[in-house]
Amino acid sequence: MALTPNSPNADNSMQALKQYGSYIVTAILLALAAYFGWTYWQNNHARVDTVAADRYADIQRLNEEVSLAAQNPDLEAEAQASLAESRTQLNKDIDALVNTHGQSVYAWQALMIKARQQVDSDDFAAASETFKKALAIDLGDPGLEAITRLRYATTLLAAGDAKAALTEANNDMPSSFEASQQELLGDIYLAQDNKDSAIKSYNNAWELLRNRKETRAVLALKMESLGIVPEPIEEQTGLIQESTATTQPLVIEDSTEDATGAGA
Known part of the structure; x- marks a missing residue:
């Protein structure tokens, strides 16, 4: 049976809405917040992992270039300057990745690369600090x-x-x-x-x-x-x-x- 504005059931429904409406609305809002929060987390988490993976891939490529150039004992002055710039950029890229995705496996891998570069330069004190940072990452x-x-x-x-x-x-x-x-x-x-x-x-x-x-x-x-x-x-x-x-x-x-x- 349809409710008319003047029917007793309509009055009862309006009274119930007035009495419990705030609770109903709150429950709906909480449900929506939970749904959209979960959806956002999934999308954002996947996006962050993708970004971290892409940044690490760039770091890996630059590291390979630096390592290959460093193996040449007969680098000219211009090439040596270029190598130094690449090393500086590599460290900056690694630090940026660690600052933005510090609890990811990509940050750990990037720190391993940085430590290797420091060890190759006989800078064991700096390498120790880098490994210490890597050790603080909880990868489970x-x-x-x-x-x-x-x-x-x-x-x-x-x-x-x-x-x-x-x-x-x-x-x-x-x-x-x-x-x-x-x-x-x-x-x-x-x-x-x-x-x-x-x-x-x-x-x-x-x-x-x-x-x-x-x-x-x-x-x-x-x-x-x-x-x-x-x-x-x-x-x-x-x-x-x-x-x-x-x-x-x-x-x-x-x-x-x-x-x-x-x-x-």
Whole structure:
């Protein structure tokens, strides 16, 4: 039955609207706000990720140009000036990305590039600060955190701060990083003239590598320099070895032999 302006039901409806109208409107507005807020977050989040990815791609291209030019030992004065400008621009681009997308994996990768450039210039103090910034990014990935912490500790050691390096290297890490962690601890103890602890850590690292059937020539040389003859490790062969070789760039595992390098 249709309601007429003078019907009792119409009066009751108008009275109900007056009494509860504000609550109904508020509920509708909250529902709309939640919907549009969620839609905005989705669209904006996707846009931000796309922007960060594009900016990182530009940084990666510029880094490749800088790295390639730096390999030429016979650069003329004009080329050297151009290289210096490119390095300055690279750092500016990285800083801009970190300032605007500081909690993204792209910021982490960009900081790895910056640290690598600093290490290549033997500026270990600056590289340590860069790794420290990267370590502050919460990516929710223990592997990436371990890589960053190992590299941070290594640059601290290279910068002469063995005590701080030891503190960082002693943090808990995933089992796949324990060999690298023990090798780095050996390096730190050796820098502190603690030969016994260095030998113990190197032996621990070698034993962990043995369980993985993996050898590290540099670690073997370190052990031999301390009078230790590491027992040979029989490496994996056949299909397993081939599979490991083809997938190696994708494995989230670090080595102290390349701990200061930013494999981003």
